[in-house]
Amino acid sequence: xxxxxxxxxxxxxxxxxxxxxxxxxxxxxxxxxxxxxxxxxxxxxxxxxxxxxxxxxxxxxxxxxxxxxxxxxxxxxxxxxxxxxxxxxxxxxxxxxxxxxxxxxxxxxxxxxxxxxxxxxxxxxxxxxxxxxxxxxxxxxxxxxxxxxxxxxxxxxxxxxxxxxxxxxxxxxxxxxxxxxxxxxxxxxxxxxxxxxxxxxxxxxxxxxxxxxxxxxxxxxxxxxxxxxxxxxxxxxxx
Amino acid sequence: xxxxxxxxxxxxxxxxxxxxxxxxxxxxxxxxxxxxxxxxxxxxxxxxxxxxxxxxxxxxxxxxxxxxxxxxxxxxxxxxxxxxxxxxxxxxxxxxxxxxxxxxxxxxxxxxxxxxxxxxxxxxxxxxxxxxxxxxxxxxxxxxxxxxxxxxxxxxxxxxxxxxxxxxxxxxxxxxxxxxxxxxxxxxxxxxxxxxxxxxxxxxxxxxxxxxxxxxxxxxxxxxxxxxxxxxxxxxxxxxxxxxxxxxxxxxxxxxxxxxxxxxxxxxxxxxxxxxxxxxxxxxxxxxxxxxxxxxxxxxxxxxx
Ligand SMILES: Nc1ncnc2c1ncn2[C@@H]1O[C@H](COP(=O)(O)OP(=O)(O)O)[C@@H](O)[C@H]1O
Ligand SMILES: [Mg+2]
Numbered sequence: 001x002x003x004x005x006x007x008x009x010x011x012x013x014x015x016x017x018x019x020x021x022x023x024x025x026x027x028x029x030x031x032x033x034x035x036x037x038x039x040x041x042x043x044x045x046x047x048x049x050x051x052x053x054x055x056x057x058x059x060x061x062x063x064x065x066x067x068x069x070x071x072x073x074x075x076x077x078x079x080x081x082x083x084x085x086x087x088x089x090x091x092x093x094x095x096x097x098x099x100x101x102x103x104x105x106x107x108x109x110x111x112x113x114x115x116x117x118x119x120x121x122x123x124x125x126x127x128x129x130x131x132x133x134x135x136x137x138x139x140x141x142x143x144x145x146x147x148x149x150x151x152x153x154x155x156x157x158x159x160x161x162x163x164x165x166x167x168x169x170x171x172x173x174x175x176x177x178x179x180x181x182x183x184x185x186x187x188x189x190x191x192x193x194x195x196x197x198x199x200x201x202x203x204x205x206x207x208x209x210x211x212x213x214x215x216x217x218x219x220x221x222x223x224x225x226x227x228x229x230x231x232x233x234x235x236x237x238x239x
Numbered sequence: 240x241x242x243x244x245x246x247x248x249x250x251x252x253x254x255x256x257x258x259x260x261x262x263x264x265x266x267x268x269x270x271x272x273x274x275x276x277x278x279x280x281x282x283x284x285x286x287x288x289x290x291x292x293x294x295x296x297x298x299x300x301x302x303x304x305x306x307x308x309x310x311x312x313x314x315x316x317x318x319x320x321x322x323x324x325x326x327x328x329x330x331x332x333x334x335x336x337x338x339x340x341x342x343x344x345x346x347x348x349x350x351x352x353x354x355x356x357x358x359x360x361x362x363x364x365x366x367x368x369x370x371x372x373x374x375x376x377x378x379x380x381x382x383x384x385x386x387x388x389x390x391x392x393x394x395x396x397x398x399x400x401x402x403x404x405x406x407x408x409x410x411x412x413x414x415x416x417x418x419x420x421x422x423x424x425x426x427x428x429x430x431x432x433x434x435x436x437x438x439x440x441x442x443x444x445x446x447x448x449x450x451x452x453x454x455x456x457x458x459x460x461x462x463x464x465x466x467x468x469x470x471x472x473x474x475x476x477x478x479x480x481x482x483x484x485x486x487x488x489x490x491x492x493x494x495x496x497x498x499x500x501x502x503x504x505x506x507x508x509x510x511x512x513x514x515x516x517x518x519x520x521x522x523x524x525x526x527x528x529x530x531x532x533x534x535x536x537x538x539x540x541x542x543x544x
Contacts, residue, residue, distance in 0.1 A: 001345075008341045015332055080328030084385065087292045087324065088345050089317040239294040 001090060005098035009072060013102065018071040022110045025060035029053075030117035034124060044129040048121045049136070056114055057143055057197040058178050061107075065147050065196070066171030068106045069154035072099040074164045082239045096159075096234045100227070103151050104144075111144045139200050146199025146215075149222030150192040156230030159237065189215040192222060243270045244303075245393055245425040246291060251300035253286050260286040262449035263300070268427060268442065271419050275440030275457070276429035279538050283449040284429040285325050288397050291427075292322055304393065318346070321386030322395040327378040328385075331371030335362055335381050338370055339388060346389040356384040360414070376407040383414070394418060396428045400435060412439050433534045447538040463533055468506055469495040470513070471522040478518045485512060 013019060032055050033048035040047055076082045085095060115136065122131065157167040175193050182194040189198060189211075198215055246268035253261040261283045268274045278284050289295045291302055293313050302309040304316045329338055339353045357363050360380035365373065370381060379399060386394055396415070400408040416439050418424045430436050436443060436457075443460050445453040453460065472478040475494040482489055482496065487509055489496045498509070506523065513520055 004344050004347065008344055011337060011341055011344075012330055012333065015337070075330050075332070079331055080324070080326060081330060083289075083294060083324045084322075084328035084342070084382075085345075086294055087317065087320070087322045088342065089314040090345060091314065236296065238296070239289070 001094050002098055002101075005090060005094055006101055009098050009102045012075050013071060016071065016075070018068065019106070021064060021067060022106055022113060025056050025064060025110060026113035026117040028060070029056040029114060030121055033118065033121040043132055044125075044127040045118070045122055045131055045136070048125075049118055049139075052114070052118060052121075053197065053200055054179075057200045058182070059175065061110065061143065061147065061196045062150060062175045062178065062193045063172055064110055065103070065107060065150045066154045066168050066175075068103040069151055070158045070164050070168045070171075072102055073155075073158040077162045077164070082237075086239050092235045092237075093231060096155075096231050100151065100155060103155065104147070107147050107151070108144055111140050114143075115140045139202050142202045143196050143200035146195040146197075146219055149195060149219055149226055152223055152226035152230055153192055156226060156233060159230065159234050189218050195219055195222075243306075244268060245270050245272075245305060246274075246427065247303040248287075248291065249301045249303070251287065251290055251302060252298045253283075253290055253295065254298045259449045261290060261297075264446065264449070264451045265454075266291075266444060266451065267454065268425060270425055271423070272442045273415065273419060273426045273428065273440050274442045274444060275436030276427060276444050276446065277433060277436050277534065278429075278431060278446035280431055282431075282446045282538070284431075284446060285397055286449075287446065288322075288324055288395055288427070288429065292320070292324065292395065293317070294324070318389065319392040320395060321389060321391035321393070322397075323379075323382040323386045323399055324395070324397045326401075327375075327382035329370045329373075329378055329381060332369055334368055335366045335370055335373075335384075338381060339385055342385045342388050348389055352388050352390075356387045359387060360384045376403050379403060379407070379411070383411070390422070392424060394424050394426045396426065398429055398431070400430070408435070415439055433531050445534065445537055452537055460533070466500045467526045468498045468501050469522070469524040469526055470498075470509070470520065471495050471524075472513060473519040473521070478513060478516075481516055481518075482509065482513070 029052035033052040036048045036051040038047060038051075076085060086092065118136070119131070154167060154171060157170070161167050171193075178191075178193050178197065181191045182188045182197050188194050195215065195218070199219070202212060244267050246266055248264055248266040251261055251264045251266070252259065264283075264287060266287070276284055276287070286295070290297050291304070291309070293309055305319065307316055309316060330341070333341075335357065336353060339356065343350065343353055354363070357366050360383050362377065362380055362384065365377060370378065373381065379402075383396065383399065386396070399415070400411050403411065412435065415426055415428060418426055428436075428439070440457050443453065443455065443457050444451055470478075470489075471494065475491060475496065479489060479491045479496045487498070489498045491497070501509075510520060510523060
C-alpha cells in the first residue's frame with residue numbers, strides 16, 4: 001500500500017510548482033560559495049562550505065522543510081481531497097507515512113544538489129586540496145537527519161491547518177531568528193529550526209558551543225514526539 | 240423474511256459540541272436497493288454518510304457494512320465501497336485521467352477501468368485537461384467515475400445532483416437508476432428534494448434534525464400519501480363533537496371535519512349517522528396529499544429550499 005500511496009503523492013506533486021524548488025537553495029548557496037571571501041587556512045573546501053551553509057542551512061533548508069510539508073497537504077485541503085483519499089481502503093498511518101517519506105525524499109534531493117553545488121564550486125575554483133569525502137558526506141547527511149523533527153512538526157501543523165500559507169508563514173517567522181538561536185549554547189540544539197544548521201556544522205562544535213551528543217539526542221527525541229503526535233492527530237482527524 | 244442488509248447502523252449517534260447531528264439512527268439498506276436518504280439541509284445526511292465511511296468517528300452506536308463491523312474491518316469494507324461526499328473532490332491541477340489514475344492505483348484495478356468509467360459518465364473527450372476548468376456538472380461526473388472505478392458493491396452518493404442544471408440532473412438520475420441492474424450495486428443516494436428521490440429510489444429513509452423519522456419502501460411512503468376525507472356540514476363544531484362522542488376521531492379545521500384515510504364503508508357510516516342526527520351535509524371530499532406535502536409535514540419547521 002505504501003509504494004502505491006507514495007506514487008500517487010508523486011503524481012500530485014510532479015505537476016505542481018513545488019518540485020523545482022529543490023534547485024533554489026543549492027543554486028543560491030553555490031553562487032555565494034563561489035564568491036567566498038575568507039580563507040581560514042584549513043582545507044580549501046571548507047571555506048565555501050561554511051559560506052554556503054549561511055544561505056542553505058540557516059535560511060532555506062528549514063523553509064523548504066515547511067514548504068514541502070505544506071505542499072503534500074495542500075491539494076488535500078483544497079477541494080475535498082482528504083474525503084476522497086481517506087474513504088479509499090488506505091490506512092491513515094500509511095497516508096501519513098507516504099507524505100512524510102515524500103517530504104524527506106525532497107529534502108534528500110535538496111541535500112544532494114547542495115553537495116553537487118559544493119563540488120562544482122571547488123572545481124570551478126580549481127581547488128587543489130583533497131576533497132574531504134567522509135566529513136562532507138556525514139555533514140550533508142546529518143543536515144537531512146536534523147530535518148526530521150522540523151518536518152514532522154510542520155507536517156502536523158499542515159494536516160491540522162486547512163491552509164497552505166499559514167503553516168508556511170509561521171515556519172518562515174520561526175526560521176528568521178535561526179542564526180541567533182544557533183549561537184545560544186543552551187537553546188540552539190533544542191530549536192527545530194536551528195537543528196539542520198547545527199547538524200551540518202557537525203565537528204565544529206567548538207565555535208558554536210553545543211554538544212553533538214545533545215543535538216543527536218534532541219533530534220531523535222523531537223522526531224519521536226512530533227511523529228507520534230502528528231500521527232495520532234491524523235488518525236482521529238475528522239475529515 | 241429478513242432481506243440481506245448491505246448497510247446497517249445501530250443507534251448511530253454523532254454529537255458536535257453537545258448538539259446531535261445524527262441521533263440514534265438505525266439505517267437498514269437492503270441489497271440491490273436504491274436507498275433515497277432524504278432530509279432538509281442540515282438534517283444530518285452528510286454526517287451520517289461520513290460516519291458510514293469512517294471519515295468521522297461516532298459518539299456512540301455502530302456501523303455494519305456487508306455484515307462486517309466497520310471499526311474492525313474498515314479496509315476490506317472500503318475496498319468495495321465507492322463514494323462521493325458533499326461537493327466533488329478533485330485535484331484541480333491534474334486532468335480527469337490523472338485524477339482517476341490516483342484512485343485506480345490505490346484500489347489496484349486494471350488501467351482499462353479508467354476509460355471504462357470515463358465513458359460511463361461521458362467524459363472521454365475532456366479527459367486530458369486540468370479539472371479546475373471543469374463545470375460543476377463535469378466535476379460531479381468525474382466524482383462519480385472515481386466512485387465507480389473500483390467496481391464497488393455499495394455506492395454512496397451525497398447530493399450528487401446538487402447545483403446541476405436540469406439536464407445534468409436527469410443524466411445523473413438515469414445513470415444511478417441503471418446501476419443496481421447492470422452492475423449489481425446497492426446505492427445510497429442522499430437529497431433534500433423529495434421529487435428527486437421519488438424518481439429513482441426503491442427504499443426511502445427520511446431524516447430531520449438528526450433523527451430518522453421514516454424508513455421503508457417508496458411504495459409504503461406513497462401509500463401514506465393517499466387521502467384525507469373532508470366533511471362539510473351546517474354546524475361543523477356540533478357535528479364534530481357528536482362524531483367524537485360516537486367514537487369517530489376526526490379533527491376540525493376550517494369548518495371541515497377531517498378524517499385521515501378512511502374506507503368507503505366508514506365514510507358511509509359517518510355520513511349516515513350525521514344525517515340521522517339531522518345535520519345537513521354540504522360536501523364530502525377526498526383530499527389527496529402529495530408526497531411533497533407528506534415530506535413537508537414530517538419535517539415541519541425545517542427549511543427545504
Ligand atoms: N464539523 C462540524 N462541527 C459542528 N457542527 C457540524 C459539523 N458538521 C456538521 N455539523 C452540524 O450538523 C448538522 C448536520 O449537518 P449535515 O450532516 O451536513 O446536514 P445535511 O448533509 O443533511 O445538510 C448541521 O446542523 C451542521 O451544522
Ligand atoms: Mg449535506
